[in-house]
Amino acid sequence: MEKTRVFAGVDLGGTNTKLGLISETGEILDRLQVPTPTQSGYEQVVESVADGLRMLIGSRHVVAIGIGAPGPLDAECGVVIExxxxxxxxxKALARDLQIRSERPVVLENDANAAALGEWWVGAGEGIxxxxxxxxxxxxxxxxxLGGRLYRGSxxxxxEVGHMTIEPNGPPCACGNHGCLEALASAPAIAARAREKLQKGFESLMLDLAGGDPAAISAEVVSRACAENDPVALRVLEETGRYLGIGAANLINVLNPELVLFGGGGAQAxxxxxxxxxxxxxxRSFSGSRCRAELGLCALGNDAGVVGAARVAMDANP
Amino acid sequence: MEKTRVFAGVDLGGTNTKLGLISETGEILDRLQVPTPTQSGYEQVVESVADGLRMLIGSRHVVAIGIGAPGPLDAECGVVIExxxxxxxxxKALARDLQIRSERPVVLENDANAAALGEWWVGAGEGIxxxxxxxxxxxxxxxxxLGGRLYRGSxxxxxEVGHMTIEPNGPPCACGNHGCLEALASAPAIAARAREKLQKGFESLMLDLAGGDPAAISAEVVSRACAENDPVALRVLEETGRYLGIGAANLINVLNPELVLFGGGGAQAxxxxxxxxxxxxxxRSFSGSRCRAELGLCALGNDAGVVGAARVAMDANP
Incomplete structure (x- = not known):
């Protein structure tokens, strides 16, 4: 029996769903990953998450469940919008539907928000x-x-920092805009930039690491080639970093944070x-050294979402 | 004798200083403008503001004074940084020095923040x-x-929205960066864009309104020409609006506000x-109509800073 209160965190992804039991000090007590039966539809996914939670929780006492899900959602009502x-x-009223099946209070949060909360709670941004x-x-x-609290907006x-315009006439983004940070610096954009270099005839270790198949080049391959000092891969990250730096400088100028963290597969380098x-x-940051924000890397990796989701549950059930 | 508590607001500018007596419902009871003896140095400016306050306040009971000043400052300590x-x-410890001379509590705030507070309190953003x-x-x-409170950052x-990068390779900005919103869409940038059109040979009412002297073209001249449907002036504002729109969309994507207001001389059009x-x-805004932010114009004009500064004093003296 735990001496601390325990919360469950769920990180619902399009391919896999991660689940964890988290203590009220942010320690991961146990974890589980299950495939998300995306193509079987909503009811099946909820059932699968509930099954996973049952397995994970067993006979333990869990106060509440937090679930981080992609896309726009209404965190207050627990409803997925898109x-x-x-x-x-x-x-769909995901929080309510999971609550019925799991017989515990369920709170819904955007997955990027949950990951940020995780890093802030026990990760690289602890106490910032x-x-x-x-x-x-x-x-x-x-x-x-912002000010020690998750800022959700109106x-x-x-x-939605990925949809800041960085190059007004830049490449098209899936959102319909042009030159979004996401279109310039997401993991697929990094891979595309690498392939472009190869098409231009640059020789690079990246092709070997991808088994000779340019289509198999991923952001991870670029990272691995950088670790081997491959100049073409380094150039790819330089160009990508420039765009991320413009985005970060904009955020620093507008929000004056103490720390900006980068995580996810695209930040593995x-x-x-x-x-x-x-x-x-x-x-590009306006205030120079006087109120310089630190830059850093996330520390929790794939656990950030699960830990942060548990924190959401904890905050809602004090 | 007022039935409500009264606060004084000061909007310290490089050329003029505006002062006002403001009721606790945000009503301007009295106002005064004095020249800022900028070249005579700090002590003279503080003395001049204190004199102005004495004249304005007379024998009335004023609870506290708020002063909005340009540039980076430490609002908590009341010290101007740059x-x-x-x-x-x-x-300089502006709040303390003015407090000694005016014998009332003085609170310091950034002038742009004060203006925003004014618009939020009793202007076009009331209650947003x-x-x-x-x-x-x-x-x-x-x-x-943000969330009904002024957000000051760490x-x-x-x-510092004027220093968001909008065109990474755009024109130089006074801050040292390139392509800042300020370098593309401030009042001087609007005037420069108008002059450029004339240099290219476009005929425009703007030249007449500026008395035939291109150097005399200002953002105000552009606005007046727009009111007369001058196509060149309209084109100048279209181009300017595009940059402001990119900046506004970035802010909407990152902060999800309900309302974005535009004010100042450059927004007269x-x-x-x-x-x-x-x-x-x-x-360019990501979430489309679902969480669309309204756009609007400030309502308080030159009074926003004074009213907002008084509000800062009120919040600090509840």
Whole structure:
């Protein structure tokens, strides 16, 4: 029997769902990953999450469950508004439906917000009052901790940092805009930039790491080639870091945070990506050294979402 | 004798200082404007503000004084950090020094923040919980009301919306960066864009309104020509509005406000400027109609700073 109160966190993804039992000090007590039966529809996904929770929780006492889900949602009502990667989820009362099946209070939160909360609670942003977390994955998500609290905006849509315009006439973004940060610096954009270099005839270790198949080049391959000092891969991250640096400088100028963290698969290259980001931030942030924001890397990796979701449950059940 | 508590607001500018007596419902009871003896140095400016306050207050009971000043400052300590347009102000304990001379509690706030607070209190943003105010003058300042409170950031530098990068390779900005919103859409940038059109040979009413002297073209001249349907002036505002729209869309994507207000001399053209801003925001804001932010014009004009400064004094003396 735990001496601390225990919460469950769920990180609902289009492919896999991660679940964890988290103590009220943010320690991960146990974890589980289950496939998300996305194509089987909403009811099946909820059932699968509830099953996973049952397995994970067993006979333990769990106070409440927090679930982080992608896409615009109404955190107060626990309703998903849109979820492009989860067919049938739009308009569904996910929190209520999971609550019925799991017989515990369930709170819903945007997954990028949950990840930011996790990093702020027990990760690289621990205790920072003004923190911005950028998650570089298939898209670029963001979470804002302002004044020691998650900032959600007027309709739970704050933190869409991936859709800041960085190059007004830049490449098209899935959102319909042009030159969004996401279109320039997400993991797929990094991979596309790498492939472009190869098409131009640059020789690079990246092709070998991808088994000779340019289509198999991913942001991870670029990171691995950087670790081997591949100049073409380094150049790819320099260019990517420049865009991320413009975005970070904009956020610093507008929000004056203490720390900006970068996480997700696209940030695996670590310092190779941070260095060009820092260079651009130094160039473009207004207040210079006087109120310089630190830049850093997320610390919790894939656990951030689960831990943060548990924190949401904890905050809602004090 | 007033039935309500009365506060004094001061809007300290490089050329003139505005003072007002404000009721606790935000009503302007009396006002005064005095020249700022900028070149005579800090002590003379403080003395002049104190004199103005004495004249304005007379024998009335005033609870406290709020002063809005340009430049980075420490609102908590009441100290000016930098003030490019006010020689000798850097490092000065302005709140304390004015408090000694005026024998009332004095609170210091950034002038853009004060103006935003004014608009939120009794202006076009009254009662809006998530509000962004952009003031288009010599520079572009900003104030953020997030969750019904002024957001100052970790070191009182939040809201530098004028230094968001809009065109990474755009024109140089006084801050050292390139392509800042301020370099593209401040009042001087609007005037410069108008002069450029004339240099290219476009015929425009603007030249007549400026007395035949291109150097005399100002943002105000552009506004007046727009009111007369001058196509070149309209084109100047279209181009300017596009940049402001990119900036506004970025702020909407990141902060999800309910309302974005535009004020200052550069926004005198009103709807002629709002229309192209709206067009660009519609194109570039991520969440589309679902959580669309309204755009609008400030309502208090030059009074916003004085009223907001009084509100700062009121909040500090409940």
């Amino acid at each position: 979820a492009p990667n989860l067919p049938g989820f739009a308009g 009052r003004h923190l911005i977390v950028l998650t570089i994955g298939t898209g670029i998500g963001g979470g804002l901790i 309709s739970f849509s704050a933190g 670590g310092e190779f990506l941070l260095a060009p980001i820092q260079k651009e931030v130094d160039r | 003030a490019p347009n006010l020689p000798g102000f850097a490092g 919980r998530h509000l962004i105010v952009l003031t288009i003058g010599t520079g572009i300042g900003g104030g953020l009301i 070191s009182f530098s939040a809201g 009103g709807e002629f400027l709002l229309a192209p801003i709206q067009k660009e925001v519609d194109r």
